[in-house]
Amino acid sequence: MSLREILLPDPPRRLPHARLFNVLCRTIHLAATGTLLGGHVFGVSADLLVPWLWLAIATGAALLAIELYGSLDWAFQLGGLSVVMKLAVLCAVPFAWNTRVPLLFAVVAIAGVGSHMSGRLRHYSLLYRRSMKAKG
Helix, strand or coil: CCHHHHHCCCCCCCCCCHHHHHHHHHHHHHHHHHHHHHHHHCCCCHHHHHHHHHHHHHHHHHHHHHHHHHCHHHHHEHHHHHHHHHHHHHHHHHHCHHHHHHHHHHHHHHHHHHHHCCHHHHCEECCCCEECCCCC
């Protein structure tokens, strides 16, 4: 089996119960990031917010892993790249603590744009230079 077949299987691998895992992780992720942003905006103590930051990072990483399990193709699509970028900005918060509120607003902006762009754009692959969205 070649490296390409392992990383970019055709058809993509199927993770059993992927939808369930995705919904659970996404729900926890949304709650964690909402709590985190709101807490920082309203001046909640960092001691109370740091666990929410780590939970947001962990659930974001889990969501990324769920998507990448099928194929690394997803990471080259604009939607996948927006998730990677969002997680990278979220991971920057502990290292740029004084700019955490603008960084967290950037995370929300990237998430909003990435998840609401048209399917044709969201599934556009920089690897294949075309939309990977199935027609129909």
